[in-house]
Amino acid sequence: MTEPAVAVRSLTKVFPIPFRRTKLVAVRGLDLEVAPGQVYGLLGPNGSGKSTTLKIILGLVSPTSGSTAIFGRDSREVGSREAVGFLPENPYFYKYLTGAETLRFYGKLCGLRGSALKNRVEELLHLVGLQDARDRRLGGYSKGMLQRIGLAQALLQEPRLVVLDEPTAGVDPAGSRDIRDLILDLKRRGITVLLSSHLLAQVQEICDRVGILAHGLLVREGRVEDLLAIEDQTELILQNATPEVLAQIAALVEKSPAQLLETRQPQTTLERLFLEATNNTEKK
Amino acid sequence: MKHRAFSPVRIAALTGNTFTELVRLKVFYFLLIFALLLIGSSIFMAQLSFQQEFQVLKDVSLGAMSIFTSLLAIVATAQLLPRDMEERTIYTILAKPVPRYEYLAGKLAGVLLLLLVSLLAMTAVFLAVLFVRQEMLASETLRQTTGLRPEQVQEAVRALKASAFSANLLPGIVVVYLKAALLASLTLFISTFATSNIFTIFVMVFIYFIGHLQATAREYWLQENSAGWIAKTFLALVALAFPDLQLFNLVDDIVAGTTIPNGLFAQTALLGCVYTSVYFFFAWVVFYGKEL
Numbered sequence: 355m356t357e358p359a360v361a362v363r364s365l366t367k368v369f370p371i372p373f374r375r376t377k378l379v380a381v382r383g384l385d386l387e388v389a390p391g392q393v394y395g396l397l398g399p400n401g402s403g404k405s406t407t408l409k410i411i412l413g414l415v416s417p418t419s420g421s422t423a424i425f426g427r428d429s430r431e432v433g434s435r436e437a438v439g440f441l442p443e444n445p446y447f448y449k450y451l452t453g454a455e456t457l458r459f460y461g462k463l464c465g466l467r468g469s470a471l472k473n474r475v476e477e478l479l480h481l482v483g484l485q486d487a488r489d490r491r492l493g494g495y496s497k498g499m500l501q502r503i504g505l506a507q508a509l510l511q512e513p514r515l516v517v518l519d520e521p522t523a524g525v526d527p528a529g530s531r532d533i534r535d536l537i538l539d540l541k542r543r544g545i546t547v548l549l550s551s552h553l554l555a556q557v558q559e560i561c562d563r564v565g566i567l568a569h570g571l572l573v574r575e576g577r578v579e580d581l582l583a584i585e586d587q588t589e590l591i592l593q594n595a596t597p598e599v600l601a602q603i604a605a606l607v608e609k610s611p612a613q614l615l616e617t618r619q620p621q622t623t624l625e626r627l628f629l630e631a632t633n634n635t636e637k638k
Numbered sequence: 639m640k641h642r643a644f645s646p647v648r649i650a651a652l653t654g655n656t657f658t659e660l661v662r663l664k665v666f667y668f669l670l671i672f673a674l675l676l677i678g679s680s681i682f683m684a685q686l687s688f689q690q691e692f693q694v695l696k697d698v699s700l701g702a703m704s705i706f707t708s709l710l711a712i713v714a715t716a717q718l719l720p721r722d723m724e725e726r727t728i729y730t731i732l733a734k735p736v737p738r739y740e741y742l743a744g745k746l747a748g749v750l751l752l753l754l755v756s757l758l759a760m761t762a763v764f765l766a767v768l769f770v771r772q773e774m775l776a777s778e779t780l781r782q783t784t785g786l787r788p789e790q791v792q793e794a795v796r797a798l799k800a801s802a803f804s805a806n807l808l809p810g811i812v813v814v815y816l817k818a819a820l821l822a823s824l825t826l827f828i829s830t831f832a833t834s835n836i837f838t839i840f841v842m843v844f845i846y847f848i849g850h851l852q853a854t855a856r857e858y859w860l861q862e863n864s865a866g867w868i869a870k871t872f873l874a875l876v877a878l879a880f881p882d883l884q885l886f887n888l889v890d891d892i893v894a895g896t897t898i899p900n901g902l903f904a905q906t907a908l909l910g911c912v913y914t915s916v917y918f919f920f921a922w923v924v925f926y927g928k929e930l
């Protein structure tokens with residue numbers, strides 16, 4: 355069996371609440387595995403322990419009990435972070451550095467140097483679409499731009515695992531689609547992605563597997579198709595169907611043991627509408 | 639690829655980053671300009687005898703250098719960790735393969751570099767002022783002593799130069815630097831567990847004053863009590879919590895023009911390095927297991 359990219363074993367995290375007797379259990383006995391090459395989505399309402407779990411995996415917070423490992427190396431080892439890129443939620447970077455300086459700084463921390471570092475920085479600025487803002491200080495960046503620089507920073511050392519905490523929070527729909535494409539591209543290149551998100555439509559689109567957390571407990575886990583399939587229903591979508599065709603279909607259904615639950619016109623999603631509208635103004 | 643537990647490149651990157659952060663803060667320029675003005679203004683001092691003038695000049699300048707570097711060490715260091723934690727930039731750094739001691743070492747080294755640069759700038763201004771005053775006084779002396787024999791004139795100028803530049807200036811400035819380094823390291827330690835940087839600065843100012851007064855207090859206390867082992871342990875603990883900053887005060891010797899013995903200088907320098915390392919070690923111990 356191949357080694358999992360991320361392994362979480364009976365992980366529990368308890369935060370003491372200062373000046374109170376009670377404690378807050380953020381994660382309870384979590385067991386989780388992400389196979390190499392997979393895109394794994396961690397879902398859950400606010401405060402359900404997603405970010406806490408990710409931080410423990412990155413060794414930023416220590417577990418109360420249980421353990422986590424990245425490619426078989428315990429998260430407490432500094433070396434386990436060699437192969438990982440991390441984008442925290444609402445990332446902030448040093449305001450006094452420019453975009454390019456920021457990437458150079460993080461690149462050096464990953465052991466990149468010289469022309470390799472320089473090329474990689476240019477490549478990533480291009481990838482996240484920040485070439486024009488490269489020499490501006492981050493103090494003047496918008497939220498979405500910070501998110502992009504954060505993403506670039508996470509990809510610097512060509513990691514085998516990328517951990518993204520709400521990668522599309524605060525990013526406009528076009529940017530959010532870019533990030534989705536980027537994740538799919540990572541997946542094509544065999545890079546494992548572990549992400550948390552509230553945007554279910556997007557998660558559904560890109561993730562192979564999801565886990566749903568509630569109050570620190572893993573309440574559902576599995577492949578997206580398996581979790582979503584309604585096995586005894588079928589959807590038909592017709593274009594230019596005349597009323598006669600519809601009537602015939604209805605008659606056919608009537609004669610069969612099946613039931614027609616609903617006939618409706620499919621609606622475009624708000625996302626698609628938004629993208630079309632903003633794209634058009636761009637081109638004018 | 640095997641992860642390297644210690645990487646000078648990473649520390650250098652963190653050091654450079656800390657230095658940039660501090661330099662791009664406006665408070666730094668404000669303090670530096672203030673100190674430079676103070677030193678520079680000594681050039682317009684009231685007419686005194688030249689010995690007195692040089693004494694006052696050194697007293698004011700070295701005092702300003704000492705207070706400024708100490709203040710800068712405390713203020714600059716106090717906000718480094720709290721800010722990284724508050725703005726969560728620390729997550730992005732420690733999520734890279736960076737051991738926590740490298741992170742701390744980079745922060746401290748950045749402050750030490752800043753202190754070095756500011757102290758060098760102040761030293762340059764100080765020496766320039768000293769040199770200008772010396773030349774001015776020398777030409778004045780030459781004018782006033784037209785009736786004297788050449789040997790006497792030369793003698794007067796030599797005396798003048800000797801009292802302007804003395805060999806003890808350099809060790810004096812090195813010790814000022816070490817004192818600031820010690821304070822920076824102690825501030826870093828306190829900021830690893832302090833709840834706010836105001837608290838850190840407050841505690842450091844307190845330690846600064848106790849540190850300067852404790853030698854006197856200890857002498858007084860030893861007179862009253864016999865020095866048993868309990869007393870000695872107690873004093874050692876006090877000395878650890880409140881470094882004896884008076885030891886790093888060589889300004890009086892320098893102003894008086896007495897030479898600082900090499901032994902005393904070496905001892906003080908060593909003490910400064912030991913204090914700095916011990917506090918850094920404490921900072922690491924607290925920071926190692928800290929929840930971010």
Ligand SMILES: Nc1ncnc2c1ncn2[C@@H]1O[C@H](COP(=O)(O)OP(=O)(O)OP(=O)(O)O)[C@@H](O)[C@H]1O
Nearest residue numbers: 369378380398399400401402403404405406407930
């Ligand atoms: N450092 C901390 N100290 C105390 N409690 C904490 C700490 N960090 C997180 N918590 C608590 O742990 C619980 C889980 O928080 P976490 O940030 O993991 O949630 P989340 O699933 O990421 O939520 P969101 O969707 O809002 O980002 C919350 O109740 C939070 O208040």
Ligand SMILES: [Mg+2]
Nearest residue numbers: 404405443519
């Ligand atoms: Mg979160």
